[in-house]
Amino acid sequence: MTPPPTATLFHDVRPFGAPPRDLIAVDGELVAEIPRGAVVERVDGAGRLALPTLVDAHVHPDKTSWGEPWHSRRPAHGIAEYVAGDVELARALPTPVAERALRLMSHAAAQGTRAMRAHADVAPAYGLSGIEGVAEAARKLAGIVDVELVAFPQHGVVRTPGVAELLAEAAASGLVTHIGGIDPAGFDADGGHGGDQLGTVFGLAEKHGLGLDIHLHDRGEQGLAPLRDIAARTRALGLRGRVNVGHAFAVASLPDRALDETADLLAESGVSLTTVALSPATILPFRRLAERGVPVGLGSDGVRDSWSPFGDADMLRRAWLAAWALEARLDEELEACFRLAADGGAELLGLPRSDLRPGSPADFMLVDGECLPQAVVDVPRRDLVVRAGRVVARDGHLV
Numbered sequence: 001m002t003p004p005p006t007a008t009l010f011h012d013v014r015p016f017g018a019p020p021r022d023l024i025a026v027d028g029e030l031v032a033e034i035p036r037g038a039v040v041e042r043v044d045g046a047g048r049l050a051l052p053t054l055v056d057a058h059v060h061p062d063k064t065s066w067g068e069p070w071h072s073r074r075p076a077h078g079i080a081e082y083v084a085g086d087v088e089l090a091r092a093l094p095t096p097v098a099e100r101a102l103r104l105m106s107h108a109a110a111q112g113t114r115a116m117r118a119h120a121d122v123a124p125a126y127g128l129s130g131i132e133g134v135a136e137a138a139r140k141l142a143g144i145v146d147v148e149l150v151a152f153p154q155h156g157v158v159r160t161p162g163v164a165e166l167l168a169e170a171a172a173s174g175l176v177t178h179i180g181g182i183d184p185a186g187f188d189a190d191g192g193h194g195g196d197q198l199g200t201v202f203g204l205a206e207k208h209g210l211g212l213d214i215h216l217h218d219r220g221e222q223g224l225a226p227l228r229d230i231a232a233r234t235r236a237l238g239l240r241g242r243v244n245v246g247h248a249f250a251v252a253s254l255p256d257r258a259l260d261e262t263a264d265l266l267a268e269s270g271v272s273l274t275t276v277a278l279s280p281a282t283i284l285p286f287r288r289l290a291e292r293g294v295p296v297g298l299g300s301d302g303v304r305d306s307w308s309p310f311g312d313a314d315m316l317r318r319a320w321l322a323a324w325a326l327e328a329r330l331d332e333e334l335e336a337c338f339r340l341a342a343d344g345g346a347e348l349l350g351l352p353r354s355d356l357r358p359g360s361p362a363d364f365m366l367v368d369g370e371c372l373p374q375a376v377v378d379v380p381r382r383d384l385v386v387r388a389g390r391v392v393a394r395d396g397h398l399v
């Protein structure tokens with residue numbers, strides 16, 4: 001005899017601010033009605049606003065000092081000095097990567113992050129300890145937050161001996177889903193040594209069946225030329241939909257016509273972008289990019305690390321930050337920033353969109369609030385976070 005189906009009934013909730021109704025979850029999905037004979041568990045929503053949970057498309061859990069004693073930063077200029085600060089902080093922190101990453105990722109999940117793409121540094125200074133630590137944290141959060149892991153050559157592939165070998169080890173380890181990269185024409189230019197960062201990382205991705213997620217801070221032609229190169233290699237290797245470029249500051253500052261041409265090239269090549277809403281000048285024009293077929297995700301980037309004292313891995317607050325950076329004022333502008341955090345990241349990570357309708361994953365959060373635009377502005381406490389129909393966090397903490 002098969003056991004009766006179980007359903008969870010979330011009573012008296014308001015999806016996107018609609019009138020109160022019930023949400024019913026069965027086997028991790030929302031359904032229209034309770035299956036016949038089901039055992040029903042009831043959760044009272046008390047009239048709260050229900051919103052989809054969010055996806056952090058770009059975060060660095062290995063670098064964080066979240067929950068550690070306050071770290072005072074020294075002035076730094078250029079990537080090389082920031083990288084030196086990373087190494088110094090990592091050596092000074094008493095807590096292992098796995099524990100720090102778990103602390104931050106648990107906090108993120110309790111604020112309503114359902115999935116994340118985590119970058120972890122791979123360099124001789126750390127060996128593979130960064131990816132091993134984040135992978136261990138991800139295992140402990142299985143079923144609560146889905147984690148994709150990028151082996152990130154923050155120290156450069158060409159400029160730092162030993163990184164290419166470690167990346168190859170990481171690619172073969174089974175721990176990572178993506179190979180990273182960084183500024184092939186600027187920070188990691190070959191300087192006449194004949195090194196080829198993009199050749200190395202695309203080669204590893206192809207050999208091991210992995211995706212690519214490349215940091216591109218360089219602006220102007222120094223950023224655009226590698227972007228065209230990445231698009232061409234993506235097409236040539238048939239990696240459509242598996243290659244992402246993070247930051248892409250060179251795209252953020254393009255005038256309209258050049259922006260549309262670049263967007264068309266990326267869309268044709270199947271290359272997506274991520275933005276972290278660092279500032280009004282660097283946030284990507286994600287609505288225009290999306291209209292032309294380029295998926296764009298939103299991320300936290302570094303959280304309270306050597307680069308910056310800011311960040312909290314709270315994706316609703318990050319949506320607020322994006323809205324602030326874009327000087328959003330209209331409801332549709334505020335909603336677009338939320339959708340960037342919810343749907344943009346889901347598309348990037350290949351997850352089904354959570355829209356709170358039957359057939360959608362039962363991934364949502366309940367907050368005190370009237371409507372979606374107001375929640376983006378107020379950033380209310382996440383009273384309840386539901387993952388695959390199961391309550392995983394209450395009042396900002398995992399249960």
Ligand SMILES: [Zn+2]
Nearest residue numbers: 119215301302
């Ligand atoms: Zn980053």
